[in-house]
Amino acid sequence: MDRFDRKILAALHENARISFAELARRVNLSAPAVADRVAKLEQSGVVTGYHARIDPNRIGLPIACLIELTVKHLEYYLVIEQIRNTPEVIECASITGTSGLMIRVAVDTMPALQALIARLMQFGDTKTSIIIDTPVPPRMPMLSEDE
The missing domain is CATH 3.30.70.920 (Lrp/AsnC effector binding domain/regulation of amino acid metabolism (RAM) domain)
Structure with missing residues (x-):
């Protein structure tokens, strides 16, 4: 896991509904590169799901x-x-x-x-x-x- 993966995880943790385009902008990568990294994080079990936090x-x-x-x-x-x-x-x-x-x-x-x-x-x-x-x-x- 490199600094881009860590930035992606932090952004997803903050807002799991963020678009790949916005995520790419935040981590300074292309949208396809971000999508590929997110898919790899999901496949490896690092990202296990996306959830709404309910009060x-x-x-x-x-x-x-x-x-x-x-x-x-x-x-x-x-x-x-x-x-x-x-x-x-x-x-x-x-x-x-x-x-x-x-x-x-x-x-x-x-x-x-x-x-x-x-x-x-x-x-x-x-x-x-x-x-x-x-x-x-x-x-x-x-x-x-x-x-």
Whole structure:
């Protein structure tokens, strides 16, 4: 990956809907060269998709939480499947430490959060933290410089 690829990734991360013409202008390459590089980044698995970032608060889900779930080992894959099918879950990571899963959820009311926690408690112990702010929103990982 060279400096052009890094610039392309940064621009796509900022605006995934950018045209190849505008992207070419920003990185100082031709549009066909940019299109070829983007295709290679997609084929190699560096770019895995293009997504709209949705603000849950603006669609009626103002309560965002992180729930740590300590899962009983024998039920881990059953729990993962249940979590995949839980609409309030917007992200889930398997983590090290005493907890097995870190689950990010968005709900509309405190009773809805309480009901969700009650459902999750059947799989193990929970620890819930309400997100009050996101001072560092999702961002692109730092890319290494050319050698």
